[in-house]
Amino acid sequence: MIEAVGLTKRYGDKTAVYNLSFQVRPGAVTGFLGPNGSGKSTTMRMILGLDNPTSGQVTIGGFPYRKLPNAPRQVGALLDAKAVHGGRSARSHLLSLAQLSGIPARRVDEVLGVVGLQDVARKRSKGFSLGMGQRLGIAAALLGDPQVLLFDEPVNGLDPEGILWVRNLMKALAAEGRTVFVSSHLMSEMALTADHLIVIGRGQLLSDMSVRDFISANSADFARVRTPDTEPQLREKLTSALTEAGGHVLPEQDGGLRVTGLPLPRISDIAHDTDVRLWELSPHQASLEEAYMRMTQGAVDYRSTTDQKAGLMQQLPPGAQPPMPVPGQGQPGWYAPPSPQQGGQPFAMGQPPANPYGAPNPYGAPAAPGAAMPGPYGPPAPMAPHAPSQPPQGPAQDAPAVPAPDAAPAAPAPAQPAAASPAADLTKPEDAR
Amino acid sequence: MSTPQPPMPQAAAPNWQAAPGPSYGGYTSPIPVVRTHLGHALASEWTKIKSVRSTIWTLGVFMVLVVGIGLLAAVVVSNSSSEMNGENPLSLGFFGLLLGSMCIITLGVLTTASEYGTGMIRTTMTACPSRSRVLAAKSIVFFLVAFVVTLVASGFIAFVDASLLENNGAKDPSAGEWLKGTVGVSLYIALLGLLSLIVGSIIRHSAGAITVMIGAVLAPLVIALFMFSQSLEDVRQALFEYSIPNQLSVFYSNSLTESGPSGWDPLWIIVGVTAVAFAGAVALLEQRDV
Numbered sequence: 135m136i137e138a139v140g141l142t143k144r145y146g147d148k149t150a151v152y153n154l155s156f157q158v159r160p161g162a163v164t165g166f167l168g169p170n171g172s173g174k175s176t177t178m179r180m181i182l183g184l185d186n187p188t189s190g191q192v193t194i195g196g197f198p199y200r201k202l203p204n205a206p207r208q209v210g211a212l213l214d215a216k217a218v219h220g221g222r223s224a225r226s227h228l229l230s231l232a233q234l235s236g237i238p239a240r241r242v243d244e245v246l247g248v249v250g251l252q253d254v255a256r257k258r259s260k261g262f263s264l265g266m267g268q269r270l271g272i273a274a275a276l277l278g279d280p281q282v283l284l285f286d287e288p289v290n291g292l293d294p295e296g297i298l299w300v301r302n303l304m305k306a307l308a309a310e311g312r313t314v315f316v317s318s319h320l321m322s323e324m325a326l327t328a329d330h331l332i333v334i335g336r337g338q339l340l341s342d343m344s345v346r347d348f349i350s351a352n353s354a355d356f357a358r359v360r361t362p363d364t365e366p367q368l369r370e371k372l373t374s375a376l377t378e379a380g381g382h383v384l385p386e387q388d389g390g391l392r393v394t395g396l397p398l399p400r401i402s403d404i405a406h407d408t409d410v411r412l413w414e415l416s417p418h419q420a421s422l423e424e425a426y427m428r429m430t431q432g433a434v435d436y437r438s439t440t441d442q443k444a445g446l447m448q449q450l451p452p453g454a455q456p457p458m459p460v461p462g463q464g465q466p467g468w469y470a471p472p473s474p475q476q477g478g479q480p481f482a483m484g485q486p487p488a489n490p491y492g493a494p495n496p497y498g499a500p501a502a503p504g505a506a507m508p509g510p511y512g513p514p515a516p517m518a519p520h521a522p523s524q525p526p527q528g529p530a531q532d533a534p535a536v537p538a539p540d541a542a543p544a545a546p547a548p549a550q551p552a553a554a555s556p557a558a559d560l561t562k563p564e565d566a567r
Numbered sequence: 568m569s570t571p572q573p574p575m576p577q578a579a580a581p582n583w584q585a586a587p588g589p590s591y592g593g594y595t596s597p598i599p600v601v602r603t604h605l606g607h608a609l610a611s612e613w614t615k616i617k618s619v620r621s622t623i624w625t626l627g628v629f630m631v632l633v634v635g636i637g638l639l640a641a642v643v644v645s646n647s648s649s650e651m652n653g654e655n656p657l658s659l660g661f662f663g664l665l666l667g668s669m670c671i672i673t674l675g676v677l678t679t680a681s682e683y684g685t686g687m688i689r690t691t692m693t694a695c696p697s698r699s700r701v702l703a704a705k706s707i708v709f710f711l712v713a714f715v716v717t718l719v720a721s722g723f724i725a726f727v728d729a730s731l732l733e734n735n736g737a738k739d740p741s742a743g744e745w746l747k748g749t750v751g752v753s754l755y756i757a758l759l760g761l762l763s764l765i766v767g768s769i770i771r772h773s774a775g776a777i778t779v780m781i782g783a784v785l786a787p788l789v790i791a792l793f794m795f796s797q798s799l800e801d802v803r804q805a806l807f808e809y810s811i812p813n814q815l816s817v818f819y820s821n822s823l824t825e826s827g828p829s830g831w832d833p834l835w836i837i838v839g840v841t842a843v844a845f846a847g848a849v850a851l852l853e854q855r856d857v
Contacts, residue, residue, distance in 0.1 A: 135593075160593035182693050185856040200696040207600045211693050217686035219619060226618035234611040234694045236601035274690060279596035311593040 135160055135313055136181060136282060140190030143176050143337075150176040151337040153190070158315045158332070160281070163308045165328030165345070166317040167426060169434045173337035174317045175213070178286050181315075182211055194282055206235035210275035211284040215267040215291075220260030224251055224270050227259060228277060235278055245273040264291025272300070282313040289323055301327050321423035333426070335433025345422065352425035357398050359391040359405075360414035368410045375408040376401065390414065608695060608704035616708055621677050626716050629670035633717075636663035637724035641731045656737040657748035658819035660724045665812055667720070668756050669781060671713050675763030676776040678709050683771040689857055698852045702768060706845065709764050714757035721756075722749045744820065751818045751834065758837045759784075759811065765844040769851055784811045809836075 136158035143151040151173040158164045168174050179185040181192050183199035194202060194209055202208050218227050228242045246252045249269040254262070259270060268291050275283055285304070289297045304327050308314045318324050324331070324345075331348045333341040341348055359376075361369045373383045373391065381396035393401055398417060405412050616622050640659040679702075682688040695701050725748050729740060740748065767776040791806035807813055808827025817833050828836065 179689075179856070182689075183696050184689055184692055186854075202696070204600055204603055205696050206694045207596065207598075209693075213689055213693070214686055217688075217690045219615075219681060219685045219687045221619045221621065222615070223618065226614055230611045230614040230618070231690065231694045233614055234603070234607055234691070236603050236607050237598065241598065274694075279598050281594040281596070313593065 135196075136192065136194050136315060137196075138177070138181070138190065138192040141177065141180060141187050141192055142189045143173070143180060143185060144188045149337055151180070151187075151334075154334065154337070154339055155190075156332050156339060156342050158313055159330070160313040161308060161311050162329040163304045163314045163316060163327050164330045164332060165324040166315060166332050166334075167319075167321075167324065167430075168317075168334040168340075169430050169436070171435045172335050172430075172433065174334065175286055176337075177334070178211070178213060178284055178315075178317065181284060182209070182213070204235060206231070206278040206280065207237075208278075208280050209282040209284065210278055210280040211286075212268075212271040212275045212288055213284075213286050215264070215271040218259050218267070218270065221258055223256045224259050224262075224273075225255040227270070228273060231274055232277055237278060241277060241279075245276050248276060249273040265293055265296055268292055269296070272303075281311070283307055283315065285314070285316045287318055288316060289318065289320060297323065321421070321426055325422040333429060335430050336435065338433075340429055340433065348429075349419055349422055349425045352429045355394075355417065355419050357393045357396070357401055358386070358414060358416045358418055359393050359401060359412060360389065361391070362411055362413055363389055371408055372405055372410045375404050375410075379404055603695070605700055605704060608700050609708060611695075612701075612704045612708040616678065616712060619681075621681070622674060622712075625670040625674040625677075626712075629667040629716065630720050632667040632670065633660070633663035633720040634724055636666060637728060641724075641728045645731050645735050654737055655740055655744055655748070655819055655821065656729045656732040657725045657740055657744060658816070658821050659728045659732075660721055660748065660752075661816055661819055661821075663724065664717075664721060664752055664756060665815060667717075668759055668784065668811075668815075671717070671756055671760035672763040672780045672784070673777055675709060675713070675760035676767035676773055676780060678705055678764050678767065680767035680771055680773040680776050684773055692857045698857075699849045702765075702845075702849060702852055705768075706761055706764060710757050710761045713760040714753050717753040717756045718749060721752050725749050747818045747820075747831070751831065752815065755815060755818065755834055755837060758834070758841050762837065762841045762844055765841065765848045768848045769844070788812055 138157075139155050141151055141154040142149070154173075154177060166174055166177070176185060177192075180187050181194065181199060183205075191198060199205055199209065222230075225242060225246065228245065229239060231237075232239060232242050243252070243255070246255050249272050251266065251269050251273065254266065259267065262270065268288065272285070272288060275285065288304075289300050292300060301323065304314050304316060308329070316324075316328065318327075328345055330344050331341060332339070333348070341352070343351065359372070361372055369385075369389070369391065373385075376383050376391075376393055376396065379396060379400070381401070382394045384392040384394075386392055396404075398415060402412070402415060405415075637660045640662055641656075644659065682691060691701060692698060725745070729737075763776065763780045766779055767773070770776040770779065787806040787810040791803045791810065794803040794806070804824065804826070808824055813824075814828055814833035814836065817828055817830070
């Protein structure tokens with residue numbers, strides 16, 4: 135059990151962590167999320183007694199780390215995979231750590247086997263790849279067979295097989311009753327691994343709840359409605375009827391509709407009343423990634439902008455088209471804050487998401503000048519010119535007319551990991567054994 | 568992939584219940600938990616110092632310098648003339664040791680500062696939250712290694728020089744001179760290395776700490792050389808007398824001046840300086856963020 139109370143850390147006039155209080159319980163994998171520079175690593179260092187908090191305290195099992203008797207037998211940590219002397223062999227490195235905490239030397243060979251480094255045990259770690267370094271770091275964390283484990287970005291640089299292994303390792307460790315605290319930027323990974331989430335931004339606690347609650351609280355759950363592809367006029371009809379009834383309707387790439395603000399039975403009733411047949415009416419939960427982006431967008435310190443190459447480009451010959459911006463540049467302005475009626479918005483948005491360069495952004499209300507922001511996906515008006523451009527029948531992916539930038543944020547795929555996670559929980563651990 | 572938790576053969580749980588440690592539910596390791604002490608840290612630091620190449624390189628170069636230069640000096644003196652005029656033959660080991668001390672300084676600094684350079688220090692301090700214990704273990708292990716290596720090198724060259732110059736009019740060194748010329752200088756050089764280790768821990772940067780230490784060894788002597796003003800004569804004298812090369816030569820009883828430190832004084836001086844630096848380093852270590 136890790137318990138932080140009012141944890142604050144200042145470096146000069148920069149506050150890295152401010153008034154952070156949380157608990158990490160045993161028997162579960164707790165994810166620790168936050169944008170770059172939000173104070174995750176600083177918090178981890180304070181937990182391990184490496185940095186002294188400016189105020190507040192953090193304890194492990196009731197003791198500050200440096201007061202723990204034989205701390206490495208209670209707590210294992212992977213902070214930085216490169217925190218080894220490159221000139222020392224993997225085995226010597228682990229052996230020195232084992233000796234420091236009175237662990238028998240044969241335990242070193244065991245953990246080398248656990249992380250799969252037994253063949254390079256006597257090689258100098260300077261020549262290790264990022265993934266091998268990560269495995270060595272995990273070996274060091276497991277060395278003392280501790281009941282509290284901290285991992286900072288454990289899957290960095292690992293191959294898919296290694297990622298699967300780490301995922302199962304975390305779950306297995308938690309299932310044994312240990313406390314597992316993992317920071318990561320890989321949302322899909324966290325959705326599969328973590329049971330509980332602690333999210334910080336700019337050094338402050340944004341959220342401390344279970345993964346399921348987190349997603350529900352920070353994303354607009356929506357209903358997907360599909361009308362017969364063969365009759366596009368039904369789609370228009372239903373859209374206007376749903377909008378009249380107070381729902382927000384967004385067309386999707388493949389011809390479906392994304393409806394928010396109306397419960398499923400009501401949508402069905404409206405469709406029935408307007409004489410529209412439905413091919414699909416399904417509830418959808420947004421992905422962890424989307425929920426995370428929503429929550430942290432106001433707390434992101436390092437935000438990418440579009441590479442304009444202003445003043446560096448040659449004069450275009452007359453009649454030539456300026457190149458379209460490639461999708462992916464700049465921060466997507468798509469993760470608009472949930473509407474007030476959604477609730478669950480603990481963090482006040484500092485600034486509206488900026489999308490100054492006007493990348494094609496059909497759903498982004500902030501990009502639409504003068505538009506009020508009534509719902510999470512913005513008013514339907516800005517999309518009006520876009521919607522008809524979609525081919526009325528057939529999957530839209532076939533159509534070259536659809537600009538590519540839509541695909542990235544609007545793809546329905548992100549909903550899958552979250553939906554699949556309970557099933558994965560049940561099936562995956564067996565692979566590890 | 569392997570199982571995350573392999574079965575532990577020694578899981579018989581003999582005494583872990585008696586071992587210290589908070590029990591707050593959850594998982595309990597079958598590996599017995601022992602109370603750690605300085606001995607564990609010493610074993611760990613010994614593993615560390617012997618498993619990096621910089622140790623072999625710096626100590627190898629040190630041996631080559633001390634033995635090579637000592638032999639060269641002895642051969643030159645024994646071949647050119649027969650005038651040692653009753654001097655101490657052990658003093659010919661001085662030149663090699665002065666140059667070799669740079670290697671010991673480098674190794675001393677690297678023992679601590681390289682951990683900061685690589686980030687290893689965070690791993691070490693996580694594995695042993697008692698920071699002063701780590702520094703103490705490093706100091707003891709390094710001091711013993713440096714002392715033994717210097718003693719072997721200086722002892723060997725002292726015997727060779729004494730036997731080579733026996734017929735050149737050199738005096739037969741007394742037991743006290745033997746002790747100072749071997750154990751004395753070895754203690755001094757090892758303490759100089761220990762001081763470097765402590766400076767490395769304070770500065771936490773290899774190149775910076777090595778520069779500081781080499782400056783400390785050479786600067787006073789060089790500055791004093793160019794101090795011609797009459798009014799600075801006292802300062803010049805003190806810089807000469809207390810410069811590290813001169814203190815080293817005191818062990819061979821051929822100091823630059825008649826006044827200043829003599830006998831075993833240099834050893835007491837560096838013991839004092841090192842003790843103060845060690846206390847400062849421990850205070851800083853406990854206080855600073857790793």
